[in-house]
Amino acid sequence: MTTAKFITFEGIDGAGKSTHLAFVADLLRARGKTVVLTREPGGTSLGEALRNILLHEKMHLETEALLMFAARREHIAQVIEPALARGDWVISDRFTDATFAYQGGGRKLERQKLVALEAWVHPHLQPDLTLLFDVPLDVARARLDATRELDKFEQEKADFFAATRAEYLRRADEFPQRFVKIDSTLPIAEIQDYLRDIIAEFDR
Ligand code: TMP
Numbered sequence: 001m002t003t004a005k006f007i008t009f010e011g012i013d014g015a016g017k018s019t020h021l022a023f024v025a026d027l028l029r030a031r032g033k034t035v036v037l038t039r040e041p042g043g044t045s046l047g048e049a050l051r052n053i054l055l056h057e058k059m060h061l062e063t064e065a066l067l068m069f070a071a072r073r074e075h076i077a078q079v080i081e082p083a084l085a086r087g088d089w090v091i092s093d094r095f096t097d098a099t100f101a102y103q104g105g106g107r108k109l110e111r112q113k114l115v116a117l118e119a120w121v122h123p124h125l126q127p128d129l130t131l132l133f134d135v136p137l138d139v140a141r142a143r144l145d146a147t148r149e150l151d152k153f154e155q156e157k158a159d160f161f162a163a164t165r166a167e168y169l170r171r172a173d174e175f176p177q178r179f180v181k182i183d184s185t186l187p188i189a190e191i192q193d194y195l196r197d198i199i200a201e202f203d204r
Helices: 018-030 045-056 061-086 096-106 111-121 137-147 158-174 188-202
Strands: 006-010 035-039 089-093 129-134 179-183
Touching (some): 018 089, 061 089, 129 158, 158 179
Parallel strands (some): 006 129, 129 179
């Protein structure tokens, strides 16, 4: 019997999820799992090429959603499904919840179009656990401004991120069986304690 699990990390830009990816991967390795750590958009050579385009070129919002799902199709075929079939645990830095949040919430693309793409690209695959790192917009903005050169999404205005965050929170309420919300304003050590508890509970 395979115990392979699919875990996703989500949150608006500046929510601090990246800090915790390696920590959770290490927790799982310490529990004897083989872990594949990957990201979206990206995770394959085609996906990384699409990421570069998506993060830097202006395009129609439907083109953006279609390219996100095109990169995802390749990612699932080349990385996620083979890893799960081997019995590995997969951690992806973002997945389809990000498309609902950014292209649906932020850019206001009709949700039904995203539901149709999701049903086409991964009718039978959903994360087993989604860690949603949640912060107020001003905290996220301050973190972003303190870091690096901002990409196309990171340069968006407050109302875009408010709508993106709201859609993440709405999905967390819609799918409570797989979402865990994490207050990402807490000190890193406290978040790590919480993550340790979440993983222990999830991998019983
Ligand atoms: P990252 O900075 O967390 O790696 O994510 C890259 C950016 O891509 C981030 O601003 C969110 C955005 N994004 C979408 O807009 N839709 C998606 O489906 C995904 C996976 C990411």
